[in-house]
Amino acid sequence: MNDLIDSHNVLFIAAFIIQLLSIVFLSIKNERKALFSTNIVLLIGLAFGLISTLSSTLFTSAEISSRNIFSNFIRLDGLSIYFLFIVQLVAIPITIYNFSYLQHYIEQKRPIKNFIIFYLILLISTQFLVIANQAIFFLICWEAMTISAYLAMVLEREKEEVQRGSFYYFATSHVIIFVLYIFFFLLHHLTGSWFFSDYHILFSTGIVVPIIFILSFIGFGIKAGFMPFHFWLPQAHPIAPSVLSAFFSGVMIKTGIYGILRTFQFLNPVPEWCGWLMLCVSIISAIFGVWYALAQHDIKRLLAYHSVENIGIIGIGIGIGFIGSANNLPVVQVLGFGGALLHTLNHAIFKSLLFIGSGVVCQNLETRNIELMGGLVHRAKYIAIFFLIGSVAISGIPPFNGFISEFIIYTGFFKTANELKNYYPIIMLMFVVGLAFVGGLAVACFTKVNSIMFLGNERKEVKHFHTSIYDNSSLGILALLCVVIGFYPQPFVGVVNKVITNGFVKGNSSSALINIDWLYFTVIFSSIALSVFVLYLIKIKLEKKYGRRTSPAWGCGYENLNPRMQYTASSFADELNTIPKSVLVYHKKVEISETAFPLPSKFESHSKDFIDSKIILPLFNFLKLLVGKIEFLSQTDVRYYIAFILIIITIYSLIAFLWV
């Protein structure tokens, strides 16, 4: 137990204890007070955790060293600390938002105490998950995370869409855990150990190793939401409470990325086809994720599809890293994994920002349909600004953080093509163009979201728009992080570089990541900001001199413009949505009466998920039919079940007997 006394570990353990302790405060009768004190204690715990994480060797200038706690059950190496950092960093603003978000539910007399308990379990299990070093412990944390998230999700359980969406989530989680069991048992079978630190398998050692890779890709890929497996994201995110959606999208799906990276560490180096598989799946996720997003009217569903896109971008980085590892090129590996890891952090930041922002808006307007929003910038200026920062960042546009990680990934492509001549340049160029296309689509999508939600006139009358200090501060923290990483990326890039050179690259490491001229970005972005400011002052001066006034917008001579005549989200995206109509399953219905005295015209458009509507649902309908055939087995009498169990056990033991 010596390792417990280490000064770092004391803080580390204290953080978890404080977090757990917050549960005590739930016993306070008054729900408001209970909520407040629990969250405060939880915040203190998280802050302690963050401090202990930040004081670890990853963030200091010292050489990185991994520490074991609780006799190897928990291991803090570079990757773990990095993901722990992400979890804690994002959990703090989300918890701050909890204050104001749950107020609303207290008024509705919902059981928020249950919610807080599950939220707490979710937080703690996620933190343990990324630092677990033992397979069974990892699986326990995984299950705890999944189930507590499910239980917290069904806060509004009487709504039908909530039941449906949470069932999707629950069912897919079951599939994941099933795959992961096989995954870890195979690993155990190969190495004879349950500890992650013992897993070092050469890819060529057996036929079972590719199976391990595929299993991890499927299991963790479903969690992360890569394209063929993404169907649960847009079902589960919209119906979850906003706090949870932010946590899901910001943190929980990143555990999938963590799993894939961990698997890579077990198998390092991987063959090249893994890289190609990863790249192809990711680019499809990225392009179609954002394209689906463009067709949505439900803001949270839209953001969920954007998670698919961003996971795709992260996957592209990982794919480059795999290719680098297959060809033993440290430069490519550093750039690929570096881009992926930094984008993981960035996405956690701006996605939770956007979810929280949309949560505030949805709660005030009591709708998630963006066609009913508009003009909110005049109601809540700060939220609009923060949301704008998040949107610019997620579109990968400078000067915010999304650009930095995409820049690294682009550089990775250029380096890959440069190092591996032959036919690589063409293929890499295809991916570069794909990524640029994704960027363009993201711009289209987020200009749509921003302008329909916040700009123009109010489409639906808003009686009062309530924002609290908690909303603004939690959004402010996240927006500030976006700006800081964008303007001054060096320290973050340094940390990422340290994670990679210590855990991923074998042999000589490369300093390609640090050698990018980051100073240029700082200088260029600051000078842009400065000159915008100066020009703004000049503009104000000129306006004083020559005058400024406001007048109604030009209506081509028509006087009675009303807010419903504004351009809508569906018309904004219409042209882009009709191109891949069959993939997006995009339907438009227009009813125009052509009688002499026109009746009201109608228009509707909606998009279904291709995978969901064409593959998953038919599959399950088929299964339902199949199961219906053997329904006669399901009897009410318990004795039948005992008989079945007996039969099954007999069959199993016969098989086992014959096997041996």
Place this chain on the structure above:
Amino acid sequence: MENVLSILFCLSLFYVVVTSRVKAYVTVLRVQGIILAILLMIPFIYHFSIFGIILPATLLLVKVFLIPRYINKVILDLDIKRRIEPTIQQMVFLPIVIASMIVIFLASNILSKSTELNVIPFASGFSAIVIGIYIIMFRKKLIVHVCGFLILENGIFLFGTAVASELPMMIELGTLLDVFVVVFLMGIALNRISNTFEGFEITDLGRLKD
């Protein structure tokens, strides 16, 4: 030089893919005929022979003058509408074509390692064959089908020049004649069909079967 001509040839293919007018198909056929004729002429710049010039000259005559004229005449006579009536969106068709071309180029590059062939004309010709088939698949009008068939044939020509520098002349002439006859027959058939039915679309032909 061959590469430059191949680029032009492929550009004409792209144009065929994006255009929506029947007239443009005829123009493209003319352009492709000229390109092919020049391509066949190249070897004779250095050592001139009167027999060698027969094939390019015939090709020029048949592909640039006779066939396009005949098609134009059919269009005029039958009063065919100018639009091509595609079955899939142009925006979807072009990416399909681009993707197939990339695959073809990569494949022919791999092929060229084991056999003696000129990658660019080979791949361009191959693409023309594939695009010809696509056009027949994705378009409704019969006259466009004829054009698609001719593009396919042009592809075979280019393909042929890439595989062997000198194909026996008689065979080439034979194919030319073949094509001419086919187009001629198609024209007559169209005329007959137009007498029997009102439209000239492939859907109408479905009624012919018993």
Place this chain on the structure above:
Amino acid sequence: MGIEILQGIISIIVILGVAPMFAGMVNKQKAILTGRIGAPIWQPYYDLRRLFKKETINAASSSFISRISPILNLVTLITAAAMLPVGFWKPLISFNGDIILFAYILGLARFFQILAAMDIGSSFEGMGAAREATFALFAEPIFFFTIGSISFISGLTSLYDIYHSIQLTNISYEVFIVICSISVFMLAVTECSRMPVDDPNTHLELTMIHEVMILDNSGFDLFLYQYSSYIKLFIYAVLEISFFYPFSKQSYLLGIIIFISGSVGLTFVLGIVETITSRYRMKNIPQYLLFATAIGILNLLIYTFTK
């Protein structure tokens, strides 16, 4: 080092100063070709001076986005202009990977311009914004297929280095470059809202793209927008001209001569293209852009597999 910075500053001043004249020249060419006398080539300067002194009118429902967007637009375009080589001079901003920054910084300008258009809350601006977003999306691949493919071939990632890696010694490479320049021309036409894609002189709001987005701006705001659209046109002109430097022989005088003659030549080409073509239907524009992309891909394929 010092002299390089000075050269960079001079080239950006040249771009900022000459840009309106370039637009004026294009319009003059177009006027002459259509049989009119046309406005003098200095007309854009007069326009800008006039706008500078006008009263600013904002739409009633506009927010801070409308106030900040024109400024941001100009600043980002100047930043993009600072990455371009004028003559053989090294630009002010030049580092490895600046082509990505170049493409994305133009994206920043576009993002805010679209937002500012939607800020008005009128359907006209909405239409323009939606079109801008759609067409920009299809224009982005063209940039990467042209400049990006040269970059992939040469292994360099800075605009200045990429252009200097062009060596016109190999015939197939020459063809490659010429076709690249055609693709860039199509890109320029789209991005700068010129004729086959957008008609800058149209009178109907329903058929505009760029002009309708700035319909409700006036005064200093409009000044900023106009000036940045002139700069944008000139940026793409410089991108285009840079293909034609004989980079193997570097001399300042030659660089200046080619820069001037190239710009004048390009105004001719733009003038002719705008005279002989009519605006495409909105539905066909993505197709046109995809066609340009296809040319880029084909070009690259053929170049790569030439032995």
